[in-house]
Amino acid sequence: MPTRRHFVTGLAAAALLLPAAVDAAPARPPLTVFAAASLTDALQVVAKAYTARTGQPVRFSFESSGTAARQIAAGARADLFVSADSRWMDDLAGRNLLAARRDLLGGRLALVARAGSNIRLRLQPGAPLATALGPDGRLAVGDPRSVPAGRYAQAALTRLGLWSTVEQRLAPAQDVRAALAYVARGAAPLGIVYESDAYADRAVRLVSLFPAASHPPIVYPVAVLRGASAGASDFYRFLSSGPARAIFARYRFRPLG
Structure with a gap:
């Protein structure tokens, strides 16, 4: 049976813990x-x-x-x-x-290829982008209907006179990272992403940056x-x-x- 001494000792222990509880800052919600x-x-x-x-x-x-x-x-x-x-x-x-x-x-808009690819291409009016895709390759882009990177890509390709050459050869993706993944996995030989994406995955490499004037500012x-x-x-x-x-x-x- 607890004695008065045990009861007092328990109160003292609780009192020692009280300041820490009072001083502890409440956790901030995420x-x-x-x-x-x-x-x-x-x-x-x-x-x-x-x-x-x-x-x-x-x-x-x-x-x-x-x-x-x-x-x-x-x-x-x-x-x-x-x-x-x-x-x-x-x-x-x-x-x-x-x-x-x-x-x-x-940011900047970029053309990327798989790391082991030997594709070389300078993005300028009349560039042979469709030829670089090969006979059956598709160009990975964010879906221009909802993905900003896709809209920037369409604007840039149109300005460079290249949109009509690849419009029927797109591999539209749900977001820019999905387009990057198409290239990284080899599902598409080339993709249009942001410069930051080009350095986010070692499985891809930067082929060329789009001229800044070819699309609205990112x-x-x-x-x-x-x-x-x-x-x-x-x-x-x-x-x-x-x-x-x-x-x-x-x-x-x-x-x-």
């Missing part, structure tokens, strides 16, 4: 970020740096900007959105779903969504911090602002 598939590698590294500083986890849904924007418009729960172009961000702005927005990154806007969780604005600001900018530059993005 942030949810919907982002363009091309940002998969860079954003995850940036998020680790942010979590190390703040203790707040960040979880991602990476897919095509169009798919992500449609999900947000349909009511999917997210705190921030990072798009690969302004069109889908403008769509959400028109629905009054953004609390804050700015342009975060710039801009990645970021936004805090209305009703975002606490900490969303902190991560929004961190994305433009010195440490984050250095990470993005390492992954071949061009920090803006």
Whole structure:
């Protein structure tokens, strides 16, 4: 049977534990970020740096900007959105779903081949792109109907006079990373992705960069969504911090602002 001494001892032990419980900061709930598939590698590294500083986890849904924007418009729960172009961000702005927005990154459009390929091609008007694909090869691109990289690709090929030569030989993908995977696996001899994607997979190599004037500027806007969780604005600001900018530059993005 417990004695009075045991009871007092138990109270003292509890009192020793009390300050630690009171002082312990409550765990911050994770942030949810919907982002363009091309940002998969860079954003995850940036998020680790942010979590190390703040203790707040960040979880991602990476897919095509169009798919992500449609999900947000349909009511999917997210705190921030990072798009690969302004069109889908403008769509959400028109629905009054953004609390804050700015342009975060710039990029370049690239033609890639499998690492072991000997294809050489300079992207310019009249370039023999269709010939480089071979008799049966297809050109991997993000689906131009919903994927920003696909729309940039169509614009660039049209400007260079090459769209009509390959329009019927496309391998459209659900997002730019899927197009990259087609090339990496050998399912397509060539693909059009972002420069950052070209360095994300050792199974592919950069063949050529598209002339910057051949397509609209590649801009990645970021936004805090209305009703975002606490900490969303902190991560929004961190994305433009010195440490984050250095990470993005390492992954071949061009920090803006």
